[in-house]
Amino acid sequence: MVGMHGNEENSAALKEDIRRWGRELGFDAIGFSGTRLDGAEQTLDAWLAAGFHGEMDYMAAHVTPAGNKRALPTELVPGTRSIITARINYRPAIRSGEESVLGSTALLRRGFISADFFENLADEERAYISRYALGRDYHKLLRARLQKLADRITGEVGEFAYRVFTDSAPVMEVGLAQNSGLGWRGKHTLLLDRDAGSYFFLGEIFTDLALAPDTPVTDHCGTCAACIDACPTEAIVAPYRLDARLCISYLTIELKGSIPEPLRSLLGNRIYGCDDCQLACPWNRFAPLTREGDFAPRHGLDQARLVELFAWEENDFNEKLAGSPIRRIGYERWLRNIAVALGNAPNSDETISALRSRADHSSALVRKHVAWALARHTAD
Ligand code: SF4
Structure with missing residues (x-):
């Protein structure tokens, strides 16, 4: 007892x-x-x-x-x-990519992490989805x-x-x-x-069991500030202090309305969450892979191209992402996020045509972000 x-x-x-x-x-x-x-x-x-x-x-x-x-x-x-x-x-184990594609990635250059995590982040035509949400x-x-x-x-x-x-x-x-x-x-x-x-x-x-507490471990961050430097939106405003309003995870997942314009270009190709602070952390260099099959990437989300995901209709979104944490943001925010990423993608006919296909979308939120993205490309 x-x-x-x-x-x-x-x-x-x-x-x-x-x-x-x-x-x-x-x-x-x-x-x-x-x-x-x-x-x-x-x-x-x-x-x-x-x-x-x-x-x-x-x-x-x-x-x-x-x-x-x-x-x-x-x-x-x-x-x-x-x-x-x-x-x-x-x-999750991510399929590794070409080292050459990754050469321009600042964090990789600093030698913090393995190439596999950066493949999508470095390829601006592909979607980056936070590692925890791929399965x-x-x-x-x-x-x-x-x-x-x-x-x-x-x-x-x-x-x-x-x-x-x-x-x-x-x-x-x-x-x-x-x-x-x-x-x-x-x-x-x-x-x-x-x-x-x-x-x-x-x-x-x-x-209600009386179990003796374990001993807390000491802080091993030391003088490191890699995560603070790496954050694309400078959301870590001071050590141990995060302004969620600037955090890309908040902007792409929690925020229901419009993504503030000054932050959109900083999102890059991150369409659901962001791992940059974790990618930069030296303690993650040798982080073990999961043993859970359930957390393995599904539907090629670790390799997906932005234009492909943007072409999904609502039933595709609901069917393909059944059982995925991504589904909680709903189709409208999904399109909003991808529109921003396409606005940040290299200029190409394919990108512009994908954006134009959603220019008259029934959602004002989507239309607004598509218009912003198209303006970026047509201004080039
Ligand atoms: S990158 Fe990691 S070790 Fe360095 S300050 Fe941030 S959390 Fe601490």
């Missing part, structure tokens, strides 16, 4: 069992933390007060008289005593695995109270993972591990 794990020795034994079950279930690492997120609420408040969250109003929601639930796990799930954080790597949506897989882990724990200790989270509730997952020893928060604000880099998903089990 729960009580039998209340002492330190039993807690340590149960933790080792949970780590082993986690490995057996396909997790790459498991860590344990308490419920305190010291300083998190002040940091979150300052970030919100600066307006860095943009249209992501959900970041400011969930405030109770006790404070923001995001920073207070026991407000989110009363009775929580320990939090189990699980990590699963997503870095199936991770939420279901991660949630099912966490549930299985909870079931294994129940089999050992009997019924206990728990809730499973996979980016599904106001949970400060990086802070919790940091407290559980799974890594440190890099200057790009993502969790970073010496062996695993930052290409991984996180999920949590909030539990």
Whole structure:
């Protein structure tokens, strides 16, 4: 029963069992933390007060008289005593390209990362999609695995109270993972591990079990500022401080309306998310590849040409991207993003003709971005 794990020795034994079950279930690492997120609420408040969250109003929601639930796990799930954080790597194997194509890429020149990650980024006629989004949506897989882990724990200790989270509730997952020893928060604000880099998903089990917290690791960013220098839109306004309104992930995924004009040319060919800060990070040079078939690129998204994707009709978008995280932005934003990328692509008859085919699209948002892109090409 729960009580039998209340002492330190039993807690340590149960933790080792949970780590082993986690490995057996396909997790790459498991860590344990308490419920305190010291300083998190002040940091979150300052970030919100600066307006860095943009249209992501959900970041400011969930405030109770006790404070923001995001920073207070026991407000989110009363009775929580320990939090189990699980990590699963997503870095997919990407088909490698011609070294010569990549020669002009500044980050590659600096020798930070392997060529395979840069193939699409360097080819402006091809779409760049964030590495985490090339395969199936991770939420279901991660949630099912966490549930299985909870079931294994129940089999050992009997019924206990728990809730499973996979980016599904106001949970400060990086802070919790940091407290559980799974890594440190890099200057790009993502969790970073010496062996695993930052290409991984996180999920949590909030539990009423008393499990001793693991020891947090120290920050190994040192004097490095590669991610800050690499960000195309200078969204990392200071170490550990991200203005989401400038972040390409926000602009291409979260933002519903128009992409601010001064930022459009900086998006390059990134049509869904951006990995530049992670690509630049030296700790990602040897980040392990995922063991999950579900995260392998689907529908050739790691090689897709912009004009091909722009030609998809709405039913193509819905069918081909069923089960993909990309589908959540909807067809209109998909076309908006590709229109911007085509505006940044080399001038060619094919590009102009693709843009013209959408110039009278029923969506004003799409028309507006297509007009901007066409103006760039016709002004050349
Ligand atoms: S690029 Fe450098 S500063 Fe940025 S997260 Fe990686 S190690 Fe830290």
